[in-house]
Amino acid sequence: MTAAELSNAPRGDADRDGDTGVLLEHLFRHQVGRVVAHLARVLGPARLDLAEESMQEAMLRALQTWPYQGIPENPGAWLLRVAHNSAIDSLRRSRFLDQNSGAVLAELTRATSIAPGAPSFEEQLRDDELRMIFMCCHPEIARDARVALSLKIVGGFSVREIASAFLADDAAIAQRLVRAKRQLRERRVTLDLPGAAELDQRLDSALETIYFIFNEGYAAHEGEDLIRRDLCFEALRLGRLLAASSIATPRVHALVAVIALQAARLPARIDEAGDLILLEDQDRARWDQRLIAEGFHHFDLSIAGEQVSEYHVQAAIAATYTQAANLRSIDWPAILDLYDQLLAISGASPVVALNRAVAVAKVHGPAEGLAEIETLRGDPQLRDYYLLLAVRGHLLQELGRPEEAAVCWSAALECRCSEPERRFLRRKLAGI
Amino acid sequence: MPQYMLALYDDPSGWKKLSPEEMQKSLEKYMAWGKRPYVVTGKRLAADLGRVLRSTNGKPRATDGPYSETKEVMGGIYLIEAKDYDEAVERTLDHPHLEHGTIELRQLYS
Numbered sequence: 001m002t003a004a005e006l007s008n009a010p011r012g013d014a015d016r017d018g019d020t021g022v023l024l025e026h027l028f029r030h031q032v033g034r035v036v037a038h039l040a041r042v043l044g045p046a047r048l049d050l051a052e053e054s055m056q057e058a059m060l061r062a063l064q065t066w067p068y069q070g071i072p073e074n075p076g077a078w079l080l081r082v083a084h085n086s087a088i089d090s091l092r093r094s095r096f097l098d099q100n101s102g103a104v105l106a107e108l109t110r111a112t113s114i115a116p117g118a119p120s121f122e123e124q125l126r127d128d129e130l131r132m133i134f135m136c137c138h139p140e141i142a143r144d145a146r147v148a149l150s151l152k153i154v155g156g157f158s159v160r161e162i163a164s165a166f167l168a169d170d171a172a173i174a175q176r177l178v179r180a181k182r183q184l185r186e187r188r189v190t191l192d193l194p195g196a197a198e199l200d201q202r203l204d205s206a207l208e209t210i211y212f213i214f215n216e217g218y219a220a221h222e223g224e225d226l227i228r229r230d231l232c233f234e235a236l237r238l239g240r241l242l243a244a245s246s247i248a249t250p251r252v253h254a255l256v257a258v259i260a261l262q263a264a265r266l267p268a269r270i271d272e273a274g275d276l277i278l279l280e281d282q283d284r285a286r287w288d289q290r291l292i293a294e295g296f297h298h299f300d301l302s303i304a305g306e307q308v309s310e311y312h313v314q315a316a317i318a319a320t321y322t323q324a325a326n327l328r329s330i331d332w333p334a335i336l337d338l339y340d341q342l343l344a345i346s347g348a349s350p351v352v353a354l355n356r357a358v359a360v361a362k363v364h365g366p367a368e369g370l371a372e373i374e375t376l377r378g379d380p381q382l383r384d385y386y387l388l389l390a391v392r393g394h395l396l397q398e399l400g401r402p403e404e405a406a407v408c409w410s411a412a413l414e415c416r417c418s419e420p421e422r423r424f425l426r427r428k429l430a431g432i
Numbered sequence: 433m434p435q436y437m438l439a440l441y442d443d444p445s446g447w448k449k450l451s452p453e454e455m456q457k458s459l460e461k462y463m464a465w466g467k468r469p470y471v472v473t474g475k476r477l478a479a480d481l482g483r484v485l486r487s488t489n490g491k492p493r494a495t496d497g498p499y500s501e502t503k504e505v506m507g508g509i510y511l512i513e514a515k516d517y518d519e520a521v522e523r524t525l526d527h528p529h530l531e532h533g534t535i536e537l538r539q540l541y542s
Contacts, residue, residue, distance in 0.1 A: 023460065028452035059455050060447055067462035068476040068508060158451030230453075 023075060026230075028059055030237070031076050032156030034125050035083045037132035041191050042107050043087060044100070045135065048181060050090060052153070058083035080125075084108065129154065130245050131191040133238060137206035138189045145180035146209045147216075152177055155234045165216065165227045199247060207255050207311065210238045214259050218266075232263050243298060250305030253298040254312040260295035261318035264288040275427075276420040279321065280328070292322055313342040332362035350379040354388055366398040386415035390425060402432045433513040435472060435540045436520040441504040442533025444479070461528035470523060472511040481505060504533060511540070 032055055039051035058079045072078040088108050091101055136149040151157040157165075163173045183189075194202035217231025239256040242248060268286035271277055299315050317338045324330040339356035346352055353376055361369020373392050382388045393408030409425050417425075450458065466474050481497035497505075514520035520537055529535055 023456060026453065026456075028456040032452050056448065059452060060444075063447060063455055063459050063462075064476055064479065064507065066459055067466050068474045071463070156452045158454070161451050161453070 029156035031079050033154040034129050035080050036153055037128040039087055041128050045191050054083040054087040057086040135189055135191050137209045139205040140187050141183050145176055148176045149180045161227055165231055210235050250302045251309045254302035254315050257295045257299040257315035258311055258318055260291045261322055264291035276424040310346045313338050335359045336363050350381045366395040370395045384415050386412040386417040406432050435511050436514055437538045438510040439506050439536040440508045440529045441506050443503045465527055470513045474510040476508045
């Protein structure tokens with residue numbers, strides 16, 4: 001992970017490093033969200049496809065000209081301007097000019113006169129991006145579709161990248177996007193920011209989408225590592241956008257806190273050989289201190305409200321792990337208490353219950369932990385979950401039942417899991 | 433030092449398949465290659481197909497391009513310095529354009 005990725009990358013003139021002429025990491029991907037959001041607001045959400053095509057055109061133009069002419073002074077503004085002009089050209093060329101095209105063209109032409117880089121314009125762009133997040137995360141759209149839309153339109157991921165992150169094929173993701181856009185049109189979802197009455201519900205839907213994206217990236221299933229890590233940082237970026245806006249609530253800060261605190265541990269999860277390292281064995285020096293600081297900053301802001309959300313409790317759990325003086329001194333009774341709270345809030349999520357069982361084992365001993373696990377084994381969501389089997393195996397081993405532990409780990413190897421996880425299980429098996 | 437011209441041909445529709453991230457990566461590779469000390473200059477050709485001029489029955493006429501029937505069009509040119517063809521080839525072999533299209537290499541008479 002690089003510093004550029006972790007910092008709240010400043011926009012505008014800092015899109016490139018002035019001395020070396022090197023572009024900011026993920027500049028294109030991040031500019032997609034801003035430019036498409038901006039154009040879609042001016043063009044109207046019904047012309048979302050035109051907004052996307054115009055940005056695509058601008059990036060192609062950059063690809064054709066920058067290698068010969070050098071990177072422009074402000075690459076982000078350049079992309080916006082070229083996409084803008086491309087949209088105007090397309091509208092003018094279009095043979096199906098409808099009655100409002102004239103008004104749109106006038107608005108587009110007016111918008112070009114605004115100076116990119118001016119504070120008011122930057123503010124407008126941030127506002128546009130926020131509107132787009134809310135549109136893509138509209139509660140009337142299925143979660144899978146919300147996730148795909150957000151990654152494609154706000155995150156600048158391609159269909160192929162989304163497919164590889166979710167182990168789906170390109171055609172399925174493309175289909176999902178087409179359906180999602182049709183739903184947006186049919187339900188006349190606008191780019192208006194939610195009003196006070198619906199803000200809670202709309203915000204919940206956005207937070208759920210962002211947290212889902214993060215967890216998909218964070219859970220080390222199979223799939224390409226790089227793209228999964230990108231999902232984590234895209235979720236963090238989206239969370240920061242919401243947290244920096246005027247509608248940030250304590251819940252938003254709680255979500256950013258969980259994501260930042262967990263993401264801080266990403267560099268320590270895998271060793272140099274690509275093998276999995278358990279939390280208790282992680283080298284804390286490899287935790288990202290900037291992300292930890294950011295996490296605690298948002299954690300402090302999250303305490304302001306009366307409500308305790310799922311994200312508050314998750315953030316408190318992550319904070320408890322992070323605060324332990326060393327990993328042998330984790331306050332397990334506190335963690336167990338938090339998992340009890342979490343179960344009460346989030347309903348009986350089986351994955352949360354599994355994590356709680358681990359805490360039970362730490363506090364009350366492996367036999368009690370195992371008893372908790374046994375009650376979860378019948379859950380359809382956990383039946384083929386490698387982690388349940390891995391944990392069960394671990395507890396059985398601690399209880400001096402190595403043969404049964406081996407059966408568990410062998411069964412875990414049959415489940416969906418990543419290569420590092422597979423090697424971890426094989427090491428455990430070999431150790432018996 | 434003799435100069436060589438690189439004519440870069442590609443099928444422009446191929447670029448549309450790249451993701452924004454891939455486009456940026458590709459762009460950065462092109463830019464890095466263009467900064468090498470033996471690169472004299474580089475020019476991008478306009479995205480249209482140009483005109484073809486020829487005489488028919490002794491009468492010169494211009495028609496719209498492309499010159500050939502292939503989907504690949506010349507998108508840009510570079511001039512590089514190299515002592516001979518072998519060196520020119522060697523200096524061109526890792527050009528990032530080869531991930532997308534073909535390069536025609538020709539020596540210029542000095």
